[in-house]
Amino acid sequence: MNYGIVAKILGSILIIDSFLMLPAFLIAAALNENAKTSFLITITVTLILGFFLSKINVANKEIRAKEGLAIVTFGWVAISIIGAFPLFLSGSLPTFADAIFETISGFTTTGASVIRDVEILEKSIQFWRSFTHWIGGMGILVFTVALLPALGMGSFHLFKAESPGPVAGKLAPKIKDTARALYISYISLTLLEIVFLLLGGMSLFDASVYTFGTVGTGGFGVYNSSVSEFNSYIHFVIGIFMVLSGINFSLHFFLYTRRFKDIFYDNELRLYIKFIVGSVLFITLNLFLTKYGNLFVSFRDSFFQVSSIMTTTGYSTADFDLWPTFSKIILFVLMFIGGSAGSTAGGMKVIRVLVLLKLIKREISKIFHPRAYSPVKIGKKAISNDIVARVNSFLALHVIVFIVGTLLISLEGIDLVSSFSSVAATLNNIGPGFGLVGPTKNFADFSIPAKLLFSFLMLLGRLELFTVLALIVPSRWTAES
Amino acid sequence: MNYGIVAKILGSILIIDSFLMLPAFLIAAALNENAKTSFLITITVTLILGFFLSKINVANKEIRAKEGLAIVTFGWVAISIIGAFPLFLSGSLPTFADAIFETISGFTTTGASVIRDVEILEKSIQFWRSFTHWIGGMGILVFTVALLPALGMGSFHLFKAESPGPVAGKLAPKIKDTARALYISYISLTLLEIVFLLLGGMSLFDASVYTFGTVGTGGFGVYNSSVSEFNSYIHFVIGIFMVLSGINFSLHFFLYTRRFKDIFYDNELRLYIKFIVGSVLFITLNLFLTKYGNLFVSFRDSFFQVSSIMTTTGYSTADFDLWPTFSKIILFVLMFIGGSAGSTAGGMKVIRVLVLLKLIKREISKIFHPRAYSPVKIGKKAISNDIVARVNSFLALHVIVFIVGTLLISLEGIDLVSSFSSVAATLNNIGPGFGLVGPTKNFADFSIPAKLLFSFLMLLGRLELFTVLALIVPSRWTAES
Numbered sequence: 001m002n003y004g005i006v007a008k009i010l011g012s013i014l015i016i017d018s019f020l021m022l023p024a025f026l027i028a029a030a031l032n033e034n035a036k037t038s039f040l041i042t043i044t045v046t047l048i049l050g051f052f053l054s055k056i057n058v059a060n061k062e063i064r065a066k067e068g069l070a071i072v073t074f075g076w077v078a079i080s081i082i083g084a085f086p087l088f089l090s091g092s093l094p095t096f097a098d099a100i101f102e103t104i105s106g107f108t109t110t111g112a113s114v115i116r117d118v119e120i121l122e123k124s125i126q127f128w129r130s131f132t133h134w135i136g137g138m139g140i141l142v143f144t145v146a147l148l149p150a151l152g153m154g155s156f157h158l159f160k161a162e163s164p165g166p167v168a169g170k171l172a173p174k175i176k177d178t179a180r181a182l183y184i185s186y187i188s189l190t191l192l193e194i195v196f197l198l199l200g201g202m203s204l205f206d207a208s209v210y211t212f213g214t215v216g217t218g219g220f221g222v223y224n225s226s227v228s229e230f231n232s233y234i235h236f237v238i239g240i241f242m243v244l245s246g247i248n249f250s251l252h253f254f255l256y257t258r259r260f261k262d263i264f265y266d267n268e269l270r271l272y273i274k275f276i277v278g279s280v281l282f283i284t285l286n287l288f289l290t291k292y293g294n295l296f297v298s299f300r301d302s303f304f305q306v307s308s309i310m311t312t313t314g315y316s317t318a319d320f321d322l323w324p325t326f327s328k329i330i331l332f333v334l335m336f337i338g339g340s341a342g343s344t345a346g347g348m349k350v351i352r353v354l355v356l357l358k359l360i361k362r363e364i365s366k367i368f369h370p371r372a373y374s375p376v377k378i379g380k381k382a383i384s385n386d387i388v389a390r391v392n393s394f395l396a397l398h399v400i401v402f403i404v405g406t407l408l409i410s411l412e413g414i415d416l417v418s419s420f421s422s423v424a425a426t427l428n429n430i431g432p433g434f435g436l437v438g439p440t441k442n443f444a445d446f447s448i449p450a451k452l453l454f455s456f457l458m459l460l461g462r463l464e465l466f467t468v469l470a471l472i473v474p475s476r477w478t479a480e481s
Numbered sequence: 482m483n484y485g486i487v488a489k490i491l492g493s494i495l496i497i498d499s500f501l502m503l504p505a506f507l508i509a510a511a512l513n514e515n516a517k518t519s520f521l522i523t524i525t526v527t528l529i530l531g532f533f534l535s536k537i538n539v540a541n542k543e544i545r546a547k548e549g550l551a552i553v554t555f556g557w558v559a560i561s562i563i564g565a566f567p568l569f570l571s572g573s574l575p576t577f578a579d580a581i582f583e584t585i586s587g588f589t590t591t592g593a594s595v596i597r598d599v600e601i602l603e604k605s606i607q608f609w610r611s612f613t614h615w616i617g618g619m620g621i622l623v624f625t626v627a628l629l630p631a632l633g634m635g636s637f638h639l640f641k642a643e644s645p646g647p648v649a650g651k652l653a654p655k656i657k658d659t660a661r662a663l664y665i666s667y668i669s670l671t672l673l674e675i676v677f678l679l680l681g682g683m684s685l686f687d688a689s690v691y692t693f694g695t696v697g698t699g700g701f702g703v704y705n706s707s708v709s710e711f712n713s714y715i716h717f718v719i720g721i722f723m724v725l726s727g728i729n730f731s732l733h734f735f736l737y738t739r740r741f742k743d744i745f746y747d748n749e750l751r752l753y754i755k756f757i758v759g760s761v762l763f764i765t766l767n768l769f770l771t772k773y774g775n776l777f778v779s780f781r782d783s784f785f786q787v788s789s790i791m792t793t794t795g796y797s798t799a800d801f802d803l804w805p806t807f808s809k810i811i812l813f814v815l816m817f818i819g820g821s822a823g824s825t826a827g828g829m830k831v832i833r834v835l836v837l838l839k840l841i842k843r844e845i846s847k848i849f850h851p852r853a854y855s856p857v858k859i860g861k862k863a864i865s866n867d868i869v870a871r872v873n874s875f876l877a878l879h880v881i882v883f884i885v886g887t888l889l890i891s892l893e894g895i896d897l898v899s900s901f902s903s904v905a906a907t908l909n910n911i912g913p914g915f916g917l918v919g920p921t922k923n924f925a926d927f928s929i930p931a932k933l934l935f936s937f938l939m940l941l942g943r944l945e946l947f948t949v950l951a952l953i954v955p956s957r958w959t960a961e962s
Contacts, residue, residue, distance in 0.1 A: 065848050290894075325891040325900055333884055356877045363874040367546050367951045385866045392873040393844040396837045403814055410806040416915070417897055419806055434897070470848050 004058040006070045010078060011053025013071075017079045018046040020135055021128070024086070028124035035124045038089035046082050069467050072143055076459060080104045083132055092125050097448045104455040106132030108462035109140065109344055111219025111314040111431030114444045114451065119224055123205065126222045130209035133218030134190070137344035140462060141182045141249055144342055185252035190215050193241045200233045214241045217344045219314030219431040226439065228317045232300055235317050239304045243276060246311030246339030267379050268340050268351045272310075275350065279306045279334060283327045290324050302327075310334040312346040314431025321438030328434060335424050335433075336398075346429030346461050348398055355383060355391045397465050402427055405457050412450050422446075426454045427461040485539040487551045491559060492534025494552075498560045499527040501616055502609070505567070509605035516605045519570035527563050550948050553624055557940060561585045564613055573606050578929045585936040587613030589943035590621065590825055592700025592795040592912030595925045595932065600705055604686065607703045611690035614699030615671070618825035621943060622663045622730055626823045666733035671696050674722045681714045695722045698825045700795030700912040707920065709798045713781055716798050720785045724757060727792030727820030748860050749821050749832045753791075756831070760787045760815060764808045771805050783808075791815040793827040795912025802919030809915060816905050816914075817879075827910030827942050829879055836864060836872045878946050883908055886938050893931050903927075907935045908942040 021043050028036035063071075083106070084099035093099040098114045105112045106129055118126065190211055197207035206222065213220050223229045227238055244252075251263050263269065280303050287298040301318045308315045309331045320331060338347010358376045365374065375382035405423040410416075414436055421433030422443070432439040443454060460468050502524050509517035544552075564587065565580035567573075574580040579595045586593045587610055599607065671692055678688035687703065694701050704710045708719055725733075732744050744750065761784050768779040782799045789796045790812045801812060819828010839857045846855065856863035886904040891897075895917055902914030903924070913920040924935060941949050 065851075069848075325895060325897050326888060328897060329884070329888050329891055329900065356874075359870060360874045360878050360881075363871055364947060364951055364954055366871075367550075367947060370546075385870070388870060388873075389840060389866070390844055390847075392869075392877075393837075393841045395877070396873075397841050400841075403810070407807060407810050410810055414806065416806050416809060419810065466845060466848060470845055473845055 001066050001070060002058075002060055002062065002064075004056055005061055005063060006067055006074065007053050008056045008058050009063075009071050010075055011050045011056065013075045014046050014050030014078065014082070015054060017082060018043045018050060020131070021046070021083075021086070024124045024128035024131060027127050028122070031123055033122040033124050035086055035090035035092070035122050038086040039124065039128075041089065042082060042085040066470075069470055073459070073463060073468050073471055076107060076139070076463065077104075079135075080107050083107065083128070086128060087125060090122065090125060092121055095448070097451055098444075101443065101451045101455050102129065103132055104458050105426075105431070106130075106218065106220060107136040107139070108429050108458040109133050109136045109216045109218040109312075109346065110426060110429040110458045110462075111213065112426055112437070112454065112458070113220065113431070113442045114446075116442060116444050117224060118220075118222060121222075127205075127209060130212040130218070130220045130222070133216035133220055134212035135216075136218065136462075137216030137245075138183070138186055140344055141186060141342070142179050144464070181253045182249050184256070185249045186215065189241070189244060189252065193237070196237045196241075197234065200231065200237060202230070202234065210238060211241075213315065214238055214313065215245045215344065217242065217245050217311045217313040217339065217346070217429075219308075221315065226316045227304070235300055235304050238315060239307045242307040242311045242313045242315070245313075246307070246343050246345040247272065248340045248342035249344075250342055265379065268354060271354050272340050272350045275334070275337060276306055276310060279310070279330050283323075283330055286324055286327045305331065306334065309430060310337065310345075310347075311339045311343075312428055312430045314425070316432060316439035319438065319440050321434050321440070332421070332424065332434075335428050335430055338428055348395055348428075351378075352391045352395055354378065355388060356395065358383075359388060359392075394465065397469070398427070401457070401460060401465060405453065408453055409450060412447060422454070423457060426457040429458060429461050482547050482551060483539075483541055483543065483545075485537055486542055486544060487548055487555065488534050489537045489539050490544075490552050491556055492531045492537065494556045495527050495531030495559065495563070496535060498563060499524045499531060501612070502527070502564075502567070505605045505609035505612060508608050509603070512604055514603040514605050516567055516571035516573070516603050519567040520605065520609075522570065523563060523566040547951075550951055554940070554944060554949050554952055557588060557620070557944065558585075560616075561588050564588065564609070567609060568606060571603065571606060573602055576929070578932055579925075582924065582932045582936050583610065584613055585939050586907075586912070587611075587699065587701060588617035588620070589910050589939040590614050590617045590697045590699040590793075590827065591907060591910040591939045591943075592694065593907055593918070593935065593939070594701065594912070594923045595927075597923060597925050598705060599701075599703060602703075608686070608690060611693040611699070611701045611703070614697035614701055615693035616697075617699065617943075618697030618726075619664070619667055621825055622667060622823070623660050625945070626659055626663060626730065662734045663730050665737070666730045667696065670722070670725060670733065674718070677718045677722075678715065681712065681718060683711070683715065691719060692722075694796065695719055695794065696726045696825065698723065698726050698792045698794045698820065698827070698910075700789075702796065707797045708785070716781055716785050719796060720788045723788040723792045723794045723796070726794075727753065727788075727824050727826040729821045729823035730825075731823055746860065749835060752835050753821050753831045756815070756818060757787055757791060760791070760811050764804075764811055767805055767808045786812065787815065790911060791818065791826075791828075792820045792824075793909055793911045795906070797913060797920035800919065800921050802915050802921070813902070813905065813915075816909050816911055819909055829876055829909075832859075833872045833876055835859060836869060837876065839864075840869060840873075875946065878950070879908070882938070882941060882946060886934065889934055890931060893927060903935070904938060907938040910939060910942050 021039060025036060025039035025043060028039055080100060080103045083103040084096065087093050087102055088096050088099035093102060093115065101114050111133070115121070193211040193214060194207045197210060198204065202210070209222055212218070221227065227235060247269060251266060251269060254263050283302040283306060284299045287302055288295050292298045304317045305320050312335070320328065336348055337353055338349055339345020341349045341351045355376060355378065358378065362374050362376055366372070376388055377383065402423055405427060406420045409423055410419040418435035418437060421435055422437040425431060425433035425437055437443060443451065446454070502520060506517060506520035506524060509520055561581060561584045564584040565577065568583055569577050569580040574583060574596065582595050592614070596602070674692040674695060675688045678691060679685065683691070690703050693699065702708065708716060728750060732747060732750060735744050761780070764783040764787060765780045768783055769776055773779045785798045786801050793816070801809065817829055818834055819830055820826020822830045822832045836857060836859065839859065843855050843857055847853070857869055858864065883904055886908060887901045890904055891900040899916035899918060902916055903918040906912060906914035906918055918924060924932065927935070
């Protein structure tokens, strides 16, 4: 590995990171909060460190797969560790491991928390916590839509490779174009939601932090009761913006460039919407018949929770851990499906589920026509065997990581449902789960090793598994055979 | 579809079936039990029906995929319905749906029961119940090792296609050879276990029924406490024979033909043993440290339960529902892995898991060598993309059926763990699960629709999903495109 170039680019990331901490510092300074010194120290040290790293002289500037993976993984870890300092130094969190958990949860847009009472935190700390979601969301867009395909790993983006516009190419200038289109979509969506939330009577501060949590599909809030504090209008606004944030951001950009047809016929979007509509219908009916007896409330809570879980945001307006088993199973399945590729959402991604469904359909028809040539198709485009294999191995690896994680967490001596739902909630970057990590609870009571494991799972899930695992597997696996 | 040939072959199956009910009738007659009339009526009617069906004149004798699938599926359903008559007519079960559940559970070698007290059943009924496991086990061997490959569907058997001996060919004579080799292995294993159980002090009757349940990997017994009634020697004998019955029966035949090398280097066998050894070790340690405090008992119960669950037999010597979560998760994962292909065990099968693991390994190495040609290999043999795709779609479909089944069962108003473990226990042909279907409980309290759903799941699991689903999917899926 070319460590020089990795360190140099990490330096640039640190410089950017130090600027991104400025707003929180300004809030702390304006309100004269205790955290202001913590922010100031962290920003200064980060800036100096970043400056020196970025000045490293590197002879060989080539970035191959291994360097790319290292930059992304170490970058995510580095900004999480740095971002944890203000939380820890200001005394907002008891141990540094807790602070790390919280910022990794933030930057991976998971939203799982170890803080029992978020309402007593200083404003600047509340802001910084939520702002990590927004930064993380932006980071993941650049990573999956621009960087991964450039490294030859972005399986699903190949589907769009023929269309012009903000899609991945193989060269740096194209990455920049793609990234710019993403900034525009992301910032527009952010501003739009803030406006809609202000219209519903939210304060600018609340509107901002909940918007960060929504468009980043994170889930941190500033009230212990998540979103149930607010009125039904707010529920629907946040619900709809969660759905929008779970859509491939290329499609948002198509709105600006008026490529409506490409949006309308997008197969992933269609399946995504089908999943949401189907789940909302079934859960509404289930809640109406067995629990609420009120169609409006059933629909409102069902819609909010489905969009929150499917987009892996994790906000809640009701304690869905008390819902009937049928509804809970639907939510549990949605946890794994997750949002669309190229969105800020986590999970396995709808496009991969789509490829899998098409593959199954193909295999059934093959029983009767074993010799027919029948490629797996998404829309009118045939998907190569290589991509099908990559999608399958990703899904399988996701399940294996889930099983191993659940086994390890069960050693905490907790029950079955809490074990698997806490791992599902972190690996898929959601936040809350069922049982001990239900929507009214949090991750505070787990041991330090368990919190570190959860942090690792959040990172694994966010960076699409292979990115991280490729760095730690035995080198003989990766040797030319 | 050529209904004529399907009906004609079903006729032959019914004739065989009527003969297979004779031993139970003879027991009933010898002991002068009430059930003797029920058996006599059923045998007579089945024989007559079978005779007339087998005499149908069929012009076109060609059996294509669709006819093959129909014969197997309807055959399994037919013998289950017929086998249910003695249970129902003798009054051993309250409704015909219960009787159907019990015989489908028997013939699919699942071992899930709706009978609360098996000890009060008449001997002939107890014998017939267990004998359905033995018949079902034999049937599944012929189906997966001989018939499926002949229909071009036996993905994993292609791995052995190059070795001479009892492997699948494309022609009827070869099917006969293969089937004969299987009979020899199956009957030898049966006799061997009976001898070993007799040595342990079991009566001939008990030794026979528990052997049927073991070699068929079924799990029906004649005591409400399953196997915990017996001494440790019996635990180990049944445990070891369950492991043996979960091995590909081709390998058993290799023992006779002294092809020891082929056994030793069999990749599926090696992974199967690794799973068993690893699971036994971890669970022994977990039980020893947190529950029993006695290494021998921990090892004995761990070994018995691992071999029982992994081979999808379902016997129990301890209430594993009370074991720590860590051990329960291992058992739950083993439920899905199941035994080896070409054995009487259910589940996804070890060979498919092996292909998946190899695929993941290949994909990780591909990140660094995207252009290298690297096929998935089992041993020294490269696996075609077609087979990898078939394995993947099978595994995915298994998960989807599991999810849909769990959703439907949850409408019974039961908890999460009972919902998914009851579906896992039936789909994977195991028998007991956790919660409401734990080893000390049974399926008696479910509603009739739920029992029918479970019956369908047992059939789906046993007939490797595609067999059944191909018969019921929309015809446009199967049309030449």
